[in-house]
Amino acid sequence: MANFAAVNITRMQNVLLHCCCAPCSSAILEWMLSHDVRPTLFYCNPNIYPAEEYRIRKDEITRYAARLGVTIIDDDYDHAAWLAQVKGMEQEPERGARCLQCFRMRLLRAAEKCSELGFDVFTTTLASSRWKSLEQINAAGQWAAQHVNENPLCTHPVRFDDRNWRKGGLQQRRNELLKENGFYNQLYCGCEFSLEAMQRKQANLADGPSHTPSCSLSAPACPSSGE
Ligand code: SF4
Numbered sequence: 001m002a003n004f005a006a007v008n009i010t011r012m013q014n015v016l017l018h019c020c021c022a023p024c025s026s027a028i029l030e031w032m033l034s035h036d037v038r039p040t041l042f043y044c045n046p047n048i049y050p051a052e053e054y055r056i057r058k059d060e061i062t063r064y065a066a067r068l069g070v071t072i073i074d075d076d077y078d079h080a081a082w083l084a085q086v087k088g089m090e091q092e093p094e095r096g097a098r099c100l101q102c103f104r105m106r107l108l109r110a111a112e113k114c115s116e117l118g119f120d121v122f123t124t125t126l127a128s129s130r131w132k133s134l135e136q137i138n139a140a141g142q143w144a145a146q147h148v149n150e151n152p153l154c155t156h157p158v159r160f161d162d163r164n165w166r167k168g169g170l171q172q173r174r175n176e177l178l179k180e181n182g183f184y185n186q187l188y189c190g191c192e193f194s195l196e197a198m199q200r201k202q203a204n205l206a207d208g209p210s211h212t213p214s215c216s217l218s219a220p221a222c223p224s225s226g227e
Helices: 024-033 053-069 079-084 098-115 135-151 170-181 192-204
Strands: 015-019 042-043 072-074 121-124
Touching: 015 024, 015 098, 024 053, 024 170, 042 053, 042 098, 053 072, 079 098, 098 121, 098 135, 121 135
Parallel strands: 015 042, 015 121, 042 072
Antiparallel strands: none
């Protein structure tokens, strides 16, 4: 079990956990529940394309949350609004400007929901994936918290917990839980641009592994991330 030197989520504190998918959420949820932290999950992923892929990922985390007895809040799926937010960045590579904007959009919604619910802290399962830039995720989370807190109408300030959820054995535990639960094997990060990149890779590879999966069981150390 993970043993963080500095744990800044306190026992029983109200925590909103932005979740991208069941695989990325599993070890974090296990850690929280074993430390008397019962988070509320917030599913906000309008980046996912197509809608069927969105539904599959959402249904899986919803089922998993129900099994654990954890509340999950489903945010709107407005992919058109997401596309408008990343307009002009379509050709950016993963970990580029489009991804930062994508994190900002989702974490701003999480920060707003956290404040609205009167919770003190929010964090995200996005940070569990080693395929994503931790720096980008943390910058987006801090920006979102600041944006909400500086709003003159804000009645409940929030804090973003920027811990590294890949450490303390959680990366390994995530992979174990992925296998144990037989989670849906996500092959790309989420948006149509990551889907196209994955398809291009598949087309270019004559032999060997056919892709660099986002949450695949087949990649070492769980590339993970559903996003
Ligand atoms: S690749 Fe992933 S993080 Fe980047 S914009 Fe697409 S869905 Fe968002």
